Amino acid sequence: MTPDAPDPxxxxxxxxxxxxxxxxxxxxxxxxxxxxxxxxxVEGWRQRLAGLFDDYPEVAAPDAVAERxxxxxxxxxxxxxxxxxxxxPVAAMVTAFxxxxxxxxxxxxxxxxxxxxxxxxxxxxxMSDKSGAVPAMVDMTTGExxxxxxxxxxxxxxxxxxxxxxxGVPKPMGMLASxxxxxxxxxxxxxxxxxxxxxxxxxxxxxxxxxxxxxxxPVVASGKLSIA
Amino acid sequence: MRTGQEDRAALQxxxxxxxxxxxxxxxxxxxERSAAEDVLHEVYLTIWKRAGAYEPGRASPISWLxxxxxxxxxxWVRARGARPSHPVEEAALVADPSPDQxxxxxxxxxxxxxxxxxxxxxxxxxxxxxxxxxxxxxxxELAERKNVPLGTMKSIMRRGLLQxxxxxxxx
Numbered sequence: 002m003t004p005d006a007p008d009p010x011x012x013x014x015x016x017x018x019x020x021x022x023x024x025x026x027x028x029x030x031x032x033x034x035x036x037x038x039x040x041x042x043v044e045g046w047r048q049r050l051a052g053l054f055d056d057y058p059e060v061a062a063p064d065a066v067a068e069r070x071x072x073x074x075x076x077x078x079x080x081x082x083x084x085x086x087x088x089x090p091v092a093a094m095v096t097a098f099x100x101x102x103x104x105x106x107x108x109x110x111x112x113x114x115x116x117x118x119x120x121x122x123x124x125x126x127x128m129s130d131k132s133g134a135v136p137a138m139v140d141m142t143t144g145e146x147x148x149x150x151x152x153x154x155x156x157x158x159x160x161x162x163x164x165x166x167x168x169g170v171p172k173p174m175g176m177l178a179s180x181x182x183x184x185x186x187x188x189x190x191x192x193x194x195x196x197x198x199x200x201x202x203x204x205x206x207x208x209x210x211x212x213x214x215x216x217x218x219p220v221v222a223s224g225k226l227s228i229a
Numbered sequence: 230m231r232t233g234q235e236d237r238a239a240l241q242x243x244x245x246x247x248x249x250x251x252x253x254x255x256x257x258x259x260x261e262r263s264a265a266e267d268v269l270h271e272v273y274l275t276i277w278k279r280a281g282a283y284e285p286g287r288a289s290p291i292s293w294l295x296x297x298x299x300x301x302x303x304x305w306v307r308a309r310g311a312r313p314s315h316p317v318e319e320a321a322l323v324a325d326p327s328p329d330q331x332x333x334x335x336x337x338x339x340x341x342x343x344x345x346x347x348x349x350x351x352x353x354x355x356x357x358x359x360x361x362x363x364x365x366x367x368x369x370e371l372a373e374r375k376n377v378p379l380g381t382m383k384s385i386m387r388r389g390l391l392q393x394x395x396x397x398x399x400x
Binding site: 008009010011014015018019020021022046047048049050051052053054055056057058059060061062063065066067069070071098099100101102125127133134136 | 239240241242243244246247248249250251252253254256257262266269270273274289290291292294295296299300303307337339340341342343344358359361362363365366367368369371383384386387388390391393394397398
């Protein structure tokens with residue numbers, strides 16, 4: 002380090018880290034709005050430093066927070082109770098986001114790959130009894146489909162996954178594992194029908210799957226696909 | 230047909246999977262439980278409202294959430310004016326985070342590269358960057374904590390960040 006050399010300009014990193022305050026911070030924030038290159042640099046630093054989040058220790062959150070969030074009115078402030086048209090896409094995003102996050106957390110350590118981004122579709126399959134949701138994700142590039150752990154089928158039965166497109170006719174996609182997350186490969190012909198808004202559903206069938214090619218047992222979970 | 234109940238179930242999934250990490254962040258930066266609880270609550274309301282702003286591919290979902298939590302906690306501390314002195318019972322939580330073996334094993338490649346590059350910095354620069362990140366402090370607070378003049382602190386930080394960027398981006 003040469004003591005006399007001027008400091009390098011690290012404003013983007015300083016803003017991302019939160020080191021700046023007062024007028025310096027205000028000036029940097031104005032620069033984010035005015036200068037797209039600078040804004041990208043700030044975002045680049047956020048990503049560069051994101052690995053440090055790994056080192057924060059986890060601390061069980063107090064029940065009080067979950068209880069406050071579970072109150073029926075918790076998420077609608079400052080919105081009125083009636084669902085406006087605008088809330089729809091946001092709510093759908095939360096569901097898709099939950100699905101993707103669940104897969105990230107549950108399946109990622111074993112399956113992280115580095116390479117070009119893949120075109121992904123996700124769905125959150127809501128249990129019919131509202132007891133929870135199961136994430137589903139399709140890698141449209143490779144055809145790999147993964148569904149989170151379900152445990153939906155009773156002994157002697159199997160859980161079968163279906164897609165229901167615009168024609169309203171369920172098409173079989175595969176059997177879900179009786180324990181643990183499921184992984185299956187979708188052939189191109191099945192992948193082609195997958196679009197945002199397509200409904201995925203899980204029904205309970207005899208071992209080996211529905212004998213008729215259509216769901217015969219109760220639908221225990223369903224959700225719409227969206228682009229991740 | 231979607232219902233409010235379904236939306237809440239989805240949010241509960243997000244909460245179940247992430248709240249321990251996010252609470253850890255809030256607690257570390259706020260330094261007191263009651264404030265960290267309030268901030269955590271606000272973080273999830275924000276996530277709920279802003280889920281549509283999440284862009285897959287730019288950052289992993291968990292680091293997007295962690296960034297929101299860190300920024301909210303910093304906002305809380307700064308709005309309050311002064312940082313609280315840490316209560317004794319939180320002492321373990323304010324010790325410098327040192328990841329255990331399991332956490333190290335779960336690091337992805339990018340995170341590992343960042344940690345390797347931080348290890349390659351001289352100790353003062355590494356310590357400055359880690360403290361700034363974990364505690365969300367300003368230059369002025371950092372200089373005071375490390376007991377060095379503000380100008381010296383900025384120099385250490387800027388040179389360290391420059392070296393870090395070179396290392397991370399070249400690897």
